[in-house]
Amino acid sequence: MTRTRLTLSSVVTQVFLVLLTLLFLAPVVWAFLSAFKPANQIISDPLGFDPSQITLDNFERMFQDVPIVRGFVNTGIVLVLKGGLTLFFAPLAAYGFAKYEFPFKDLLFGTVLITLMLPTIVLIIPLLLEMKELGWVNTYQALILPGAIDAFAIFWMRQVIAAVPDELLDAARVDGCSEFGIFARIVLPVIKPALAGLAVLTVMNIYNDFVWPVVIASSERMSTLQVVLSSLAQNITGNRIGADYATVTGELLAAASIALVPLLLIFIVLQKHFINGILAGSVKG
CATH class of the missing domain: 4.10.280 (MYOD Basic-Helix-Loop-Helix Domain, subunit B)
Structure with missing residues (x-):
């Protein structure tokens, strides 16, 4: 029964x-x-x-009317560089918080956590003014550097790295391994599933980011894919005189379908690692 x-x-x-x-x-x-x-x-x-x-x-009409290729190129550049910075520096910072003792450690980590509570919109104006003073408006630097060292990524990696046994690290030190060597040879292989999960989330966040790129990259030359997609209807009707509602709708659906394919492929390929990474990130440290 x-x-x-x-x-x-x-x-x-x-x-x-x-x-x-x-x-x-x-x-x-x-x-x-x-x-x-x-x-x-x-x-x-x-x-x-x-x-x-x-x-x-x-x-065919969509490629003629909309600079979607430029959007893909800009998004790809930002994705590779900004994602690389996140996946390199966030685990390093998390390793320091998880395995080292230094003055004001808890205060600094608490400050990192507090930034998670700030709405993105609150930071837009200060960041925009800062980029203007640096002369970085409509540049790749402005699209890449702000937010590259993500507080959530540091927090998640810290939780995972804290579960790595200290005995492994001490044994490596006894064998004469450098501190960075310990991180690269001991810690990274252990946290690989969580790092893969973080990579998927990072790619999705950067790929779908709209608010910051539309503020800082006002020129068509620097527009990312999401900015291009947001102005599709305007571009189509502007480039094609007399374009009717059906034509605009067809081209919008074509562009949206193309934009969906990269994320779908990434998730299918890394699905197993993503699930394992989510489970690894739930470990308490």
């Missing part, structure tokens, strides 16, 4: 999860399929899909 109840419970749980997954995926699938439909059919028959009517017209 107990086994039957457990089996029934498992079936109900699986069915619920499948339905929930379909519910979340339905808008994404609809947008992706609609991008391949003729523009007029998107409006006249939004829920229908005829494979014989598949067309790339929406994508």
Whole structure:
């Protein structure tokens, strides 16, 4: 009887999860399929899909009207450099907080945690004024450096590194390993799952960041992908005289579908590491 109840419970749980997954995926699938439909059919028959009517017209027009390639290039540059800074310096700072004793350690770590409570919008004006004084408005420096050393990343890595046995570190010191060598050869391999999880979150945060890039990068030359996507309708109607609602909608769906693909691939490839990293990040230190 107990086994039957457990089996029934498992079936109900699986069915619920499948339905929930379909519910979340339905808008994404609809947008992706609609991008391949003729523009007029998107409006006249939004829920229908005829494979014989598949067309790339929406994508061709979108590439002509919208500087999406420039958006991808700028986002890629920011992603590589800013993400690299986060993944290098955040674990180092966390290692110091987790395994070393120094004056005002708790005060400094508390200050880091307090910054997590500040809304991003509160920091926009001070950062913008600072970038203006430095002459960094509409530059890659302004897109990359602010927020590169993320407080959440330091906090998460500190929780993970605190669980690394001190005996491993002491043994490495006895063998003559340098402090940075201990971090690189002992700590990093142990925290690799959590670091992979942090990498996924960092990529998603930088890729989807909109507020700061739209404030600091006002020129089209420096616009990131999310800024380009936010002004798609304006660009389409500005570049294509007489563009109707169906045309604009088709190109919007085409651009959104292309923008979705990189994140989807990253998550599929790193899904296992992401889940393991989330579990590793739940360790209390």
